[in-house]
Amino acid sequence: MSKNWKIILIFYILILSITEGKTQVQRHRTTTLMGCRFDFTIIAEDSLQAEKYIDQAIDEVVRIDNLISDWKSESQISKVNQNAGIRPVKVDREVLELTRRAIYVSEITHGAFDISFAAIDKIWKFDGSMKHVPSPNQIKKSIKKIGYKNIILDTINSTIFLKLPGMKIGFGSIGKGYAADKAKEVLAYKKVKAGIINASGDISVWGSRLNRENWKIGIVNPFIPSDIIGAFSLKEECVTTSGSYEKFVELEGKRYSHIIDPRTGYPVKGILSVSVVGPKTEMANGFSTSIMVLGTQKGIELINHFPDYGCLIITDEGELIKSKNFNTKIELYDSEIKPTSKS
Structure with a gap:
C-alpha cells in the first residue's frame, strides 16, 4: 500500500471514530x-x-x-383473584406462562418462593405500629390460604383457577x-x-x-x-x-x-x-x-x-x-x- 493510501485510510478511520463519538449520547x-x-x-x-x-x-x-398488577381491579390477575374458589379465568398466554414459571420456582424451592403469598394476612407490621410479636396461632392462621399447589393452570384453554376462596396470587x-x-x-x-x-x-x-x-x-x-x-x-x-x-x-x-x-x-x-x-x-x-x-x-x-x-x-x-x-x-x-x- 502506498504512503498516500495509508494516510487516506488513517484519516478515514479517524473521521469514522470521531463521527461515532459524536453520535453516541447517553440519556437517563x-x-x-x-x-x-x-x-x-x-x-x-x-x-x-x-x-x-x-x-x-x-x-x-x-x-x-x-x-x-393485583392492585388494579381490571387487570387479568385481579380477575383471577376475584374468582378464587369460583371459576377459572381466561388470561393472555403471556400471563399464563409467567404464572407457570413462578410455579416452577415454587416447586424447586419447595415453597420458599410462592406467588400465592399475596393472600397472607399481614399480621407483621413494619411501619412502627407493631408492639408485640404475633402469637403462634395468629401466624398459623395468616398463611392458611398460601399454597402454590392450589393454583390450577389450563394450558389448552389458557385459564388460571385458584382453588381456595380468598386465595390470591401476586407478582410483587x-x-x-x-x-x-x-x-x-x-x-x-x-x-x-x-x-x-x-x-x-x-x-x-x-x-x-x-x-x-x-x-x-x-x-x-x-x-x-x-x-x-x-x-x-x-x-x-x-x-x-x-x-x-x-x-x-x-x-x-x-x-x-x-x-x-x-x-x-x-x-x-x-x-x-x-x-x-x-x-x-x-x-x-x-x-x-x-x-x-x-x-x-x-x-x-x-x-x-x-x-x-x-x-x-x-x-x-x-x-x-x-x-x-x-x-x-x-x-x-x-x-x-x-x-x-x-x-
Missing part, C-alpha cells in the same frame, strides 16, 4: 412504575431518538403492569424483574446497543458505557445501607438483590425481617442480603428471594444446579459467601464488612 430518566422507582439509562445515536426509546420502554412496563417478587427483561427486549429490537434498566434493584444491563467500560452496579452495605461497599462489573447480565436491612422491626430485644417465609409465616433470619447475577432478571429475582428464605446452605445448593446463575450472600455476621457459579467481577472498597450490632 427516572419515573414511578408498578408502584416503585424505575431508572432507564440508554446510549443511542441522538438525544431525541434516545427519549423516544425510553418512552417505548416505559410503555412496555405499563402494558405489563396492566396485565399482572418477580414482576418488576419480568418488566425489566421485557423493556430490554423492546430496546434491543430497536437496535439500542447499550443501556441499563433499574427496577428498584432489579437491574438489567447490556452493551458498554460511553467510555466502553462495563456498567458498575453498587453493592450496598447491609449494616449501613447508606454506604456502598463495592461494585459489580456487568456487561450482558442482570443482577437482583433481596435484603432485610432496610425494612425490619425490633421487638422484645430481637430484630425481625420484613421478608416472611411463606411456609411458616415467620420472618427469615441469618442472611441480610442476597445478590443474584444471571441472564434473566425475572429468574434472578426468584432466586434472590428464595435464598433469603432457604438460608445459606440450602440456597447455595439450589442455585448451584443452575450454571447460568450465581449469588453473593452477606450474612448477619458480615460474612461474604459466593456460590460455585458466581464468576462476576467484583471490586470491593472495604476488605471486610463488620456488623454494627447483633442482628
Whole structure:
C-alpha cells in the first residue's frame, strides 16, 4: 500500500471514530412504575431518538403492569383473584406462562418462593405500629390460604383457577424483574446497543458505557445501607438483590425481617442480603428471594444446579459467601464488612 493510501485510510478511520463519538449520547430518566422507582439509562445515536426509546420502554412496563398488577381491579390477575374458589379465568398466554414459571420456582424451592403469598394476612407490621410479636396461632392462621399447589393452570384453554376462596396470587417478587427483561427486549429490537434498566434493584444491563467500560452496579452495605461497599462489573447480565436491612422491626430485644417465609409465616433470619447475577432478571429475582428464605446452605445448593446463575450472600455476621457459579467481577472498597450490632 502506498504512503498516500495509508494516510487516506488513517484519516478515514479517524473521521469514522470521531463521527461515532459524536453520535453516541447517553440519556437517563427516572419515573414511578408498578408502584416503585424505575431508572432507564440508554446510549443511542441522538438525544431525541434516545427519549423516544425510553418512552417505548416505559410503555412496555405499563402494558405489563396492566396485565399482572393485583392492585388494579381490571387487570387479568385481579380477575383471577376475584374468582378464587369460583371459576377459572381466561388470561393472555403471556400471563399464563409467567404464572407457570413462578410455579416452577415454587416447586424447586419447595415453597420458599410462592406467588400465592399475596393472600397472607399481614399480621407483621413494619411501619412502627407493631408492639408485640404475633402469637403462634395468629401466624398459623395468616398463611392458611398460601399454597402454590392450589393454583390450577389450563394450558389448552389458557385459564388460571385458584382453588381456595380468598386465595390470591401476586407478582410483587418477580414482576418488576419480568418488566425489566421485557423493556430490554423492546430496546434491543430497536437496535439500542447499550443501556441499563433499574427496577428498584432489579437491574438489567447490556452493551458498554460511553467510555466502553462495563456498567458498575453498587453493592450496598447491609449494616449501613447508606454506604456502598463495592461494585459489580456487568456487561450482558442482570443482577437482583433481596435484603432485610432496610425494612425490619425490633421487638422484645430481637430484630425481625420484613421478608416472611411463606411456609411458616415467620420472618427469615441469618442472611441480610442476597445478590443474584444471571441472564434473566425475572429468574434472578426468584432466586434472590428464595435464598433469603432457604438460608445459606440450602440456597447455595439450589442455585448451584443452575450454571447460568450465581449469588453473593452477606450474612448477619458480615460474612461474604459466593456460590460455585458466581464468576462476576467484583471490586470491593472495604476488605471486610463488620456488623454494627447483633442482628
